[in-house]
Amino acid sequence: EDKVVQSPLSLVVHEGDTVTLNCSYEVTNFRSLLWYKQEKKAPTFLFMLTSSGIEKKSGRLSSILDKKELFSILNITATQTGDSAVYLCAVEAYAGGTSYGKLTFGQGTILTVHP
Amino acid sequence: EAGVAQSPRYKIIEKRQSVAFWCNPISGHATLYWYQQILGQGPKLLIQFQNNGVVDDSQLPKDRFSAERLKGVDSTLKIQPAKLEDSAVYLCASSSVTDPRYQETQYFGPGTRLLVL
Numbered sequence: 334e335d336k337v338v339q340s341p342l343s344l345v346v347h348e349g350d351t352v353t354l355n356c357s358y359e360v361t362n363f364r365s366l367l368w369y370k371q372e373k374k375a376p377t378f379l380f381m382l383t384s385s386g387i388e389k390k391s392g393r394l395s396s397i398l399d400k401k402e403l404f405s406i407l408n409i410t411a412t413q414t415g416d417s418a419v420y421l422c423a424v425e426a427y428a429g430g431t432s433y434g435k436l437t438f439g440q441g442t443i444l445t446v447h448p
Numbered sequence: 449e450a451g452v453a454q455s456p457r458y459k460i461i462e463k464r465q466s467v468a469f470w471c472n473p474i475s476g477h478a479t480l481y482w483y484q485q486i487l488g489q490g491p492k493l494l495i496q497f498q499n500n501g502v503v504d505d506s507q508l509p510k511d512r513f514s515a516e517r518l519k520g521v522d523s524t525l526k527i528q529p530a531k532l533e534d535s536a537v538y539l540c541a542s543s544s545v546t547d548p549r550y551q552e553t554q555y556f557g558p559g560t561r562l563l564v565l
Contacts, residue, residue: 337490367553375452375539375556376491421490435504436481436554438490 335360339422339439347447350412354442356422357404364434366398366405369421371441376421379407412446419443450474452557454540460563466528469560473521473542479503481554482515482525483539491539497523530564537561 336359346352358366365383369376380389382398382405389396393412398405409416419441425434453472461467473480478499483491494513495505499520508515512531517523527534541554 369556375558378553378555381553423490435496436491436493438492440488440490 335424335426335435335437337422337424337437337439339420339442341442342440343443343445345445345447346412348413350446351408351410352412352444354407354409354420354422354444355404356406356439358422358424358437358439359403360424360426360437362427363400363424364427365425367423367425367436368396368405368407369423371419371421372417379420409444412444414446414448417444417446452540452542452555454538454557454560456560457558458561458563460565461530462565463532464529466526467530467562468524468526469538469540469562471523471525471540471557473523473540474544474555477542477544477555478520479543480517480523481541481543482523483541485537485539485559487536494525527562530562532564535562535564 338357340355344352365381367381368379370379380396382396385398385400393410396407421441422439423436425436452474455470459467480497482494484494485491494508495515496503497517500517513527515525537559539559540557543554
């Protein structure tokens with residue numbers, strides 16, 4: 334059974350701090366790893382990673398994948414109160430012979446940023 | 449472009465009652481997904497449609513849950529009868545690329561929050 338584990342489960346920091354969120358996985362037929370941000374509504378897409386060692390960046394957020402060690406990290410620098418949310422990691426696997434991606438999510442990391 | 453629409457946003461029912469949720473995906477998106485997200489957990493895939501055909505329903509509790517996408521656009525998810533443990537947020541998502549050579553990104557709707565008393 335595919336498995337995705339995130340750590341820490343929760344994190345409390347102050348504005349300006351840098352945080353690192355972790356995601357490890359065990360998946361058969363790995364296709365990609367995705368990061369989502371979820372506030373009190375639908376998850377919103379942040380990054381999709383398919384290749385090891387290539388960092389993806391968007392403003393203060395960046396992420397990298399290690400396919401050998403089966404993990405990914407999400408970094409947020411100079412955190413702001415608006416970064417407070419649940420950060421979800423999901424792994425996409427090929428679903429049998431159809432090759433349509435099936436997402437398995439981790440339990441999420443709750444990030445709270447205080448002013 | 450308009451996002452994924454879901455209704456209702458909230459629903460409170462008693463156990464053993466029935467409930468239905470509706471989803472309208474982003475226009476032109478052929479793939480539609482229903483997820484269940486229990487409080488404190490990540491979303492869990494219930495069923496995936498490609499147009500109006502089912503691709504994966506291995507985690508759908510078929511004794512009480514059913515879903516359909518008759519015309520390959522809108523979809524409904526039904527629970528009959530509901531149990532206390534069905535209390536969760538039900539998320540609908542859609543994606544646009546059907547060719548498996550390309551990566552897909554799933555876009556999520558706002559969800560329906562169900563409370564079973």
